[in-house]
Amino acid sequence: MNNNQIKLGLRKIVNPVGLLVAQKGEKRDATTVAWMSKVSNHPPLIMVSIAPExxxxxxxxxxxxxxxxxxxxxxxxxxxxxxxNTAYDVDKFHEAKIQTEEALFLKVPLIKDTVVNLECRVKDLHPAGDHVMVIGEVLAAHHDGEARKPLIMTDKMGTIELENKL
Ligand SMILES: Cc1cc2nc3c(=O)[nH]c(=O)nc-3n(C[C@H](O)[C@H](O)[C@H](O)COP(=O)(O)O)c2cc1C
Incomplete structure (x- = not known):
């Protein structure tokens, strides 16, 4: 079985698309992620798989x-x-005019007009291959009940050559 066939097969796993947001003092970032999952109800845990670089x-x-x-x-x-784009080079919030609001428990901002904002505290970090599984305990979930349709990962988004469409 060649690697490309496996890569294409893995793309058949359907995921929603989100922004992983973090902040330390003046430094902040909002990074697109799709490799994510619910992990537990009690306590409420989620997992996001993120490359360490x-x-x-x-x-x-x-x-x-x-x-x-x-x-x-x-x-x-x-x-x-x-x-x-990477926060090593740009302030994504400024460049993309990302609207934020204050979180309830964290110093990390929420993103306005999304499907849901989940405030999470890191419970575990598990290295897995070329990514790290970040397990977060959900402290608060902000959604207004309005039926917003989620953005779903497509093959187009999975390609490496992404145009800067903003
Ligand atoms: C649709 C889409 C989904 C992505 N999903 C992930 C992901 O789940 N994990 C990850 O590590 N990178 C993912 N990426 C790549 C990062 O978003 C990208 O490398 C980003 O520029 C990193 O920014 P940063 O260096 O500011 O964190 C995804 C990119 C796109 C376009």
Missing amino acids: RYVYHLIKETGEFVLALLTDRQESLALYCGS
Whole structure:
């Protein structure tokens, strides 16, 4: 079995797309993620799989907290921007005019007009291959009950050559 066949097969796993948000002092980041899952109800746990070279990973490791904001089907350009630029080079919040509001428990901002914002405290970090599984305990979930459609990962978003569409 060749690796490309396996890679294409893995793309058949359907995931929602979100922004993984973290902040330490003046440093902040919102990184596009799709490799995520619910893990437990009691306590409420989620998992996001993140490559250790991502800027956002360092912020999460240092602060022990993050917000996972699930995007709507109208926020694809934001997902592509935050998934093809890095906070090593740019302030994504400034460049993409990301609107934020204060979280209840964390110093990390929430992202306005998303499907849901999950405030999470890091419970565990498990290295797995070329990624690290970040397990977060959900302290608060912000959603207004309005039926917003989630953005779902497509093959197009999975390609490496992403245009900057903003
Ligand atoms: C649709 C989409 C989904 C992505 N999902 C993930 C993911 O689950 N985990 C990950 O480590 N990177 C993922 N990426 C790649 C990061 O978003 C990208 O490398 C980003 O530029 C890293 O930014 P940072 O260095 O500021 O953290 C995804 C990118 C896109 C466009």
